Amino acid sequence: EDKVVQSPLSLVVHEGDTVTLNCSYEVTNFRSLLWYKQEKKAPTFLFMLTSSGIEKKSGRLSSILDKKELFSILNITATQTGDSAIYLCAVMETSGSRLTFGEGTQLTVNP
Amino acid sequence: NAGVTQTPKFRVLKTGQSMTLLCAQDMNHEYMYWYRQDPGMGLRLIHYSVGEGTTAKGEVPDGYNVSRLKKQNFLLGLESAAPSQTSVYFCASRRQGWEMNTEAFFGQGTRLTVV
Numbered sequence: 001e002d003k004v005v006q007s008p009l010s011l012v013v014h015e016g017d018t019v020t021l022n023c024s025y026e027v028t029n030f031r032s033l034l035w036y037k038q039e040k041k042a043p044t045f046l047f048m049l050t051s052s053g054i055e056k057k058s059g060r061l062s063s064i065l066d067k068k069e070l071f072s073i074l075n076i077t078a079t080q081t082g083d084s085a086i087y088l089c090a091v092m093e094t095s096g097s098r099l100t101f102g103e104g105t106q107l108t109v110n111p
Numbered sequence: 112n113a114g115v116t117q118t119p120k121f122r123v124l125k126t127g128q129s130m131t132l133l134c135a136q137d138m139n140h141e142y143m144y145w146y147r148q149d150p151g152m153g154l155r156l157i158h159y160s161v162g163e164g165t166t167a168k169g170e171v172p173d174g175y176n177v178s179r180l181k182k183q184n185f186l187l188g189l190e191s192a193a194p195s196q197t198s199v200y201f202c203a204s205r206r207q208g209w210e211m212n213t214e215a216f217f218g219q220g221t222r223l224t225v226v
Contacts, residue, residue: 001170009151014204031209042115042201042217043154050179050209088153092209095140097161098169099205 001028004102006089012108017079021105023089024071033072034064036088038104043088045073079109113137117202117218124192124225132187132221134199134202143185144169144215145177147198154201160185161207192225199223 003026013019025033032050036043047056049065049072056063060079065072076083086104093100115136124130141162146154146169158177158210162185166177174196176188185204189196199222203215 006153034214041219045214048211048214058193073187089217090154094209096168097159098156099144099203100156100170103144103151103153 002091002098002100004089004091004100006102006105007089008105010106012110013079014110015079015081017074017109018075018077019079019107021074021076021087021089021107022071023032023074023102025068025089025091025102025103027091027100028092028093029094030067030070031094032092034090035063035072035074035098036090038086039084039089046087076107078093079107081109081111083107084109115202115204116222117200117215117216118218119221121222122224124189125221126193126225128192129188129190129194130223131189132200132202132223133186134204134218136183136202137183137215138204138206138216140216141182141205141206142215143179144205145185145187146201146202146203147171147177147196148201148220149198157187157200167172192223194197194225197223197225205213 003051052067160179205215
């Protein structure tokens with residue numbers, strides 16, 4: 001059974017701090033890993049990673065995948081209160097049908 | 112540009128009652144999913160569909176049934192609701208494949224309380 005584990009489950013920081021969120025996975029036929037941000041309601045897409053070692057970047061957010069060690073990290077630099085959210089990691093297997101999520105990391109950024 | 116629309120947004124059921132949650136997408140996506148989200152447990156896959164007329168079980172399918180009679184709609188049914196089914200339900204859809212631009216899009220969620 002596919003398994004996705006995120007850590008930490010909860011994190012509280014101050015504005016301006018840099019945070020690193022972790023996602024490890026055990027998937028029989030891994031194809032890609034996705035990161036989502038969930039504020040009040042629906043998760044919104046951040047990144048899709050398919051190749052090891054290639055960093056994806058969007059503003060203050062960046063992410064990288066290590067397919068040998070089976071994990072990904074999501075970095076947020078110079079955090080702002082608007083970054084407060086649940087960050088979800090998901091993996092897609094080769095058939096492309098199932099999308100399995102981890103438990104999420106609840107990030108709180110205090111002013 | 113509606114994307115993924117879920118109805119209803121809120122519902123309170125009594126134990127033993129039945130109901131159907133509707134998910135509609137206007138992006139012509141092949142794949143559709145139903146998830147439930149409970150505190151501290153992320154999104155757990157209930158059922159999914161890879162095309163019209165096909166459905167498959169996810170991680171937590173017990174107590175739920177689904178149907179995909181039309182490509183744009185994916186229905187989640189609770190035949191006899193139980194308090195353990197109190198949760199927030201999310202529908203998602205995505206394009207077939209795994210290359211770029213095949214990420215899942217989510218509806219706004221349905222908050223279901225079973226008393």
